[in-house]
Amino acid sequence: MTDRTSAETLNRRRFLGAASLAGAGAALSAIPALAGETAKSEALITDVQDWQRYLGDGVDKHPYGVPSKFEKNVIRRDVPWLTASAESSVNFTPLHDLDGIITPSGLCFERHHGGVAEINPADHRLMINGLVDKPLVFTMDDIKRMPRVNKVYFLECAANSGMEWRGSQLNGCQFTHGMIHNVMYTGVPLKVLLDEAGLKPNAKWLMLEGADSAGMNRSLPIEKALNDVMIAFAMNGEALRPEQGYPLRAVIPGWEGNLWVKWLRRIEAGDQPWQTREETSKYTDLLADGNSRKHTFVMDAKSVVTNPSPQAPLKHKGRNVLSGLAWSGRGTVKRVDVSMDGGRNWQTARIDGPTFDKSVVRFYVDFDWNGQELMIQSRAIDSTGYVQPSKDELRKVRGVNSIYHNNGIQTWLVHSGGETENVEIG
Ligand SMILES: Nc1nc2c(c(=O)[nH]1)N[C@H]1C(S)=C(S)[C@@H](COP(=O)(O)O)O[C@H]1N2
Ligand SMILES: [Mo]
Numbered sequence: 001m002t003d004r005t006s007a008e009t010l011n012r013r014r015f016l017g018a019a020s021l022a023g024a025g026a027a028l029s030a031i032p033a034l035a036g037e038t039a040k041s042e043a044l045i046t047d048v049q050d051w052q053r054y055l056g057d058g059v060d061k062h063p064y065g066v067p068s069k070f071e072k073n074v075i076r077r078d079v080p081w082l083t084a085s086a087e088s089s090v091n092f093t094p095l096h097d098l099d100g101i102i103t104p105s106g107l108c109f110e111r112h113h114g115g116v117a118e119i120n121p122a123d124h125r126l127m128i129n130g131l132v133d134k135p136l137v138f139t140m141d142d143i144k145r146m147p148r149v150n151k152v153y154f155l156e157c158a159a160n161s162g163m164e165w166r167g168s169q170l171n172g173c174q175f176t177h178g179m180i181h182n183v184m185y186t187g188v189p190l191k192v193l194l195d196e197a198g199l200k201p202n203a204k205w206l207m208l209e210g211a212d213s214a215g216m217n218r219s220l221p222i223e224k225a226l227n228d229v230m231i232a233f234a235m236n237g238e239a240l241r242p243e244q245g246y247p248l249r250a251v252i253p254g255w256e257g258n259l260w261v262k263w264l265r266r267i268e269a270g271d272q273p274w275q276t277r278e279e280t281s282k283y284t285d286l287l288a289d290g291n292s293r294k295h296t297f298v299m300d301a302k303s304v305v306t307n308p309s310p311q312a313p314l315k316h317k318g319r320n321v322l323s324g325l326a327w328s329g330r331g332t333v334k335r336v337d338v339s340m341d342g343g344r345n346w347q348t349a350r351i352d353g354p355t356f357d358k359s360v361v362r363f364y365v366d367f368d369w370n371g372q373e374l375m376i377q378s379r380a381i382d383s384t385g386y387v388q389p390s391k392d393e394l395r396k397v398r399g400v401n402s403i404y405h406n407n408g409i410q411t412w413l414v415h416s417g418g419e420t421e422n423v424e425i426g
Contacts, residue, residue: 035319073097076107079175082163087115088214090157092178095304095325096312101152101182101353101362105236108181110243111157114214117263121247124211126193126231130269133198140247143233146188151230151253152359154327156180156299158256161410162403164391168411168422172311176410176422177304180327182360185251187232190225193267203269208250211265218259219273220252224297228253228358231264254329254358255297256404299329301388302407303336303363303380314369314418322365324349328382329358335381336363342375342411342425343390349378374414375425391424 039045067074076091083089093109110116121140129135160179163169170176199222206225209217220229230251233240240246245262252259303326308314326333332355337346349363363378379388391408398405413423 074107076109076178077174079170088113090159090179092174093181094311095173095178095180095306096309098306099323099362101325101360102236103181103183105183105238105241105244108183108235108241108244109157109179111179111257112212112214112243113216114212116243117210117212118242119211119247119263124247124265126248126264127266128193128197128269129266130207131200131203131271132194132269133200134196136193136197138193140233143188143231143248146192148186148188149230150184150186151228151251152182152184152354152356153251153253154180154182154299154358154360155251155257155260156302156327156329158258158296158299158404161302161406161408164408164410164422165395165402165406166400168424171422173304173306173309173410174311177306177325179257180325180360182325182327183235184237185230185232186234186237187230187251190229190231190250190267191227193231194225194269197269199269202271204271205269205273207266207268207270207274208259208261208264209266209268210245210261211263216261217274218261220250220259221273222269224252224255252297254299254331256299259297296405299327300405300407301328301330301333301380301382301386302326303333303378303388304410305338305376305378305412308376308414308418308420309412310420310422313420314414317369317371320367320369322349322367322376324363324378325360326351326363326378326380327358327360328380328384328386330386331383332357332359333361333380334383336361337379337381338363338365339377340367340374343377343409346379371416373416374412375423376412376414376420377409379409 074094074097076093078089078091090111091109093103093107098107124140126138126143127135157179161176164176204222206220206222207217208220209215231248232251233248235244240249245264248264249262250260250264303324305322305324307323314320322338326336336349336351338349339346347365349365351361351363353362355361381387388407388409394406394408411423411425412420414420
C-alpha cells in the first residue's frame with residue numbers, strides 16, 4: 001500500500017459515476033466470513049522469536065512512557081503550503097490512527113497564532129477585572145484550591161474542513177477533519193471565579209486574553225461564561241501540554257476552538273463585545289452576497305468516517321470494521337447513519353463507548369466487503385433533532401466564500417482494490 005500521508009497527495013476530484021454502485025447495499029449483509037485463518041504450522045507460532053531470546057528493558061528505561069517504535073507513523077502532520085509560518089499555523093490530529101473517544105494528549109492538533117508560550121506556572125497569573133466589584137488576581141496555587149470538575153469535551157477549530165468548501169481537496173481525514181480533539185479536562189467552573197469577583201449587573205461580555213506573543217483575545221457572552229465554561233489546568237489527567245495552553249486555558253464547550261483562549265492571563269468584564277482583530281478580520285463567515293455571519297459560535301453536528309479513509313484503505317475482503325466520530329456543539333449525538341452507496345441507502349451505526357454532552361462519540365458498522373466500489377458517507381443527528389447537511393445543502397445557504405463552519409457530509413470512494421479517496425458526489 002502506498003503511503004498517502006504526505007501533503008503532496010493534494011487532489012481535486014469530483015466523482016459522478018454513482019451508477020456503478022447499484023447493488024452496493026449487498027455489502028451491508030450480515031457477516032459470514034471469519035477474520036482469522038484455520039490454524040496451520042507457521043514459524044511465527046512454532047519458533048522462538050527474537051524478542052523472546054533476551055531480557056527486555058527494565059522499568060527505569062522510560063520514566064515517562066512513549067508509544068511503541070512500531071507506531072512511529074502515528075503523528076500529527078501539517079500542510080506546509082496552508083500557512084506562511086509554523087509559528088502561526090496548524091497541525092492535524094491523525095484521526096484515522098485512533099480509536100475510542102479520547103484523543104491522546106500528544107496527538108491533539110495545535111493551532112497557534114504566535115507560537116507556543118513557555119510559561120513557568122509559578123510566574124503565571126490570571127486577572128479578573130473590568131465590570132466587577134473586586135478585581136482579583138489568581139496564582140496557579142489559588143486556582144487549584146477552588147472546587148474543580150472533570151468534563152470530556154471536543155474542541156473543533158472553526159476552520160476544520162475549511163479547505164473543502166469549494167470541492168474535495170485534501171486526501172485524508174487527518175487533513176479534512178483533523179482540527180478536532182476530545183479530551184477530559186480538569187478545572188474550575190468560570191462561574192466560581194466570577195462569583196468571587198462579583199459581576200456588576202451591566203457586565204454582559206467577557207474578554208479573554210492569552211499570554212502568548214499573539215496576545216490572542218476573544219469576546220464571550222456572559223450567559224455562556226456562567227453556564228458551562230471552565231478554566232482548565234489539566235487534560236487527560238495530567239497538566240495541559242505547553243502547546244495546549246499550559247498552565248491554564250479556557251474551555252468553551254461546543255463553541256468554536258478560537259474562543260478557547262490558551263495561556264489564559266486575563267478576563268475583563270464589559271458591557272459589549274470587544275472589537276478585536278480576530279473578530280473583525282477572521283472567524284466571520286463570508287456569504288455569497290458579501291455579507292458576513294457574525295458570532296457563529298456553536299459548532300453544528302458533524303461526523304466523519306475515519307476508517308476506511310484515504311490514509312487507511314481497506315486491506316481485506318470479507319469481514320471489516322467501519323469506524324468514525326460524530327459530535328455536536330448543541331448537545332449529544334443521538335444517532336449516526338452510514339451509507340455505503342453515496343447516500344441512497346442508510347443504516348444506523350452502532351455507537352460504542354460513553355456519550356457525553358458536547359463530546360465526540362465513536363461509531364461502528366461491522367460489514368462484509370466483497371471488493372465492490374463503495375461510496376461511504378456518515379451523517380450525525382443530535383439531541384436537538386438537527387441532521388448534518390450535505391455539502392450542497394450547506395453551499396445553497398452559505399455559498400462557497402466561507403472558510404469556517406463547514407459541517408457537510410464527507411464522501412470517501414473505496415475502489416475495488418481498497419484504495420480510498422476524497423470525492424464529492426455531483
Ligand atoms: N492564546 C491563544 N489561544 C488560542 C489560540 C492562539 O493562537 N493563542 N488559537 C486558538 C484557536 S484558533 C484554536 S482552534 C484553539 C486550538 O487549540 P489547540 O491548540 O489546543 O488545539 O486554540 C485557540 N486559542
Ligand atoms: Mo481555530
